[in-house]
Amino acid sequence: MTVDLLGPLAYASFFLVMALLNGLVCLGLNVQWGQTGLFNVGVAGFVAIGAYVSALLTTPENDGHLGGFSFPIIVGWMGAAIAAGGVSVAVGALTLRLRADYLAITTFGVAVVVQLIALNAQQLTGGAFGIAFIPRPFERLAASPVLYNLVNLALVAVVVSAIFVALERLARSPWGRVLRALREDERAAMAVGKSPARFRLQAFALGGALMGLAGAMEAHFIGFIAPENYLSTLTFQVWAMLIVGGSGNNLGALLGAAVVWAMWTISGLLISDIVPPAHEARAAALRLAAIGVLLAAMIVVRPRGLIGERALVSRHIADADASS
Amino acid sequence: MNRGALLSVERLVAGYEPRLPIVNGASVHAAQGEIVALLGPNGAGKSTLIKAIAGLVPAAAGRILFDGKDLTRMPAHLRISEGLAFAPQTENVFASMSVDDNLRLAAGLVPHARRAGRIAAMYEAFPDLKRQKRLLAGRLSGGQRQMLAIARALLVEPKALMLDEPSAGLSPKLVEIVFAKLAEIRASGVTIVLVEQNARAALALADRVYVLVQGRNRHEGEASALRGDPMIASLYLGGVETESAA
């Protein structure tokens, strides 16, 4: 009996770990989009930065790529958050003073270039082979999949919950309220002396850092990474998670992550079980198309929600006041 | 209902947001060949009213009748074909296009055969613009820009011309010139409706005046009767000059 339960249990905890990690990326995206209204089209790139930086900091000496620092895992994770946050600061500083879609295009470019470097800078990143033997937390337990997955689940759950609580408190803090005010009515917020650029930059960096951290945590949980893990599909999945879950709030981000991850996994299983191998690629493409349609439809049917509509009203009153 | 009125706006309710009307049931009438001025303090809704008549701000209730036709539900870009032209206050020309292109765009509404003639006529009426045909409209001075805005509207030979604060940002000398032009235009038979913050200049030019406060009609009368009326001055406390050196 125990033997029958172990397989599903191991899988269930694996599923939950991945859902939580995706949720963490989603939380980061929510800080950028839900709280600050910034559209990051290169989420996969920031996740990749975190994963690779952490991997390179913590792996032992290897002919395939740069590294050999063998720092402790926690250093890797910190480094990942800092690196991803740093790139976010650079991108934000460059584009936040310009129109909103320049940020979108630049983050898109970041993802493209990160993928490019990961794939081609063999000496640095191991190229298409990626990086393996990434130290895993609780390595000693790796022999027992159930125990390993469960303990890591506990670790990830603790970290993500802590971050969730911190983000919720941040949203209610003075800093969070300024962001909310900027989101709703920029002119009013500026009138009381708040510089929008600085707050937005901070929010963008925070979001990016969380994405990097999630990437690092995933890298260490699985133990190896490759460039193909960080394609535009990932960016797209995370956006679907945020929009479906209800953009603008953290709980929605986590819920959406769980739901979309479940849909993704189940459809993946169905495809490999039901669809004949010759057509698997086509079925996978159909799955992707379905999520694309879902994403576009959600944006049209259920946009930003309460905050978005209120912003519209505030802005128009301001316009009317200015004209007569 | 006002017989003989070219433009008849009845109890119009309008605003950018349906739940937040700025015009609260205002009524305005203009007869053929009249100059009607809309005055009132800041926030009175005069600008919104004129934009609503032009179709740029949605009307929630009331009617707009022009030359016998009900324009209330008509899309904005069709109203000018009915003979109702509008020159907004700021951004009333296409700054990134040349003077010539601005006029040619306006000429798109005129039958093909008459286009060149109408454009030439505008250049005759506004020689300053003719000299600066190729210049980007954004490089024109304030006064010339106002002239271009008026020329664009006149090109289609409208029955009525609506202007939102034509004196805005202009020196007193230029205001005189612009308003003299408007008098000329009226002399040629075009009805003029203007929103103005400069009450003195408006009262000197107009035949009749409406005073709006908070989106409603407060007063209506002959301009000659209202010149020097202290009530006008009191409405503008803290606003714009009423009696300053000419």
Next chain:
Amino acid sequence: MSPQVIIEGLLNGALIGLGAVGVTLTYSILGFANFAHGEFITFGAYAALAIAAVVSALVVGFGDGLGPLSIGPALILAALFAMALTAGLALALDRLLFTRLRGKSEAISMVMASFGASMAIRALIEFVFTSRPAYFSRDLQIARPLGFGLKATPNQLALLLVAGVLVVCVHLLLSRTQIGRAMRAVSENPPLARASGVDVEATIRFVWALGGALACASGVMLGLLVQIRPFMGFDLLLPLFAAAILGGIGSVPGAFAGAMVIGIGEALAVQLAGAEWRAAVAFVALIAVLLIRPGGIAGRKP
């Protein structure tokens, strides 16, 4: 370094340029960065491929190339039909998605919707055609010497010419015709355009159709010069946006010039660093423009 890099650069630039012209128009007139533009390119190429196959099968001899070209009447007809179809796709997308979002939400929502739509279209194309690369023609073309150590195939020369003509036509359309003036008016100030009698909605629809048609031409050109695959348009997005921004959003000559800069830059990068690094050029160009002069060469300040 071989002087052939000039030909490579010009071809590359012309290819990016056709797409960038479409992007700069839709970006400036519709007011947002359309991530689905890449998929118009891909869709256009596949549509032309499918139609050409049908036409070649139906009409004997139409599949054969004209003279030294491997482009035959079948492909030319197919390209024209495909341009109409792609224009249709663009209009449909506008009707389904963007019309509902325009004016009611922030402009960034339209970018997001276009991102979702791009994924859907690309995946559907992959579903129908699979991800195996396809080609318009299996005929091998021999490069002819042009002098100065340069050589080019007849296809390449013909396509360069067609691209140039198309771009000139678009520029003339924008600067000399009434619809072009209407487009510029809507791009600058939609309410004033309305007050001037311009049917803004009809103008927007026209811009979508034109953008779609140009993207299709770009796709056919890319398909002829390289290959047809589901990611062909998506991979062009970054160079397209970079070129449009470099040239100044709204400027057709600017977009083409920007595309040439990036095209030649990519050709140089391929020669100096290897083909895998070509995508980095667009990114570097983008960052440089945003740092130094975000309005681009010919554009206004954003």
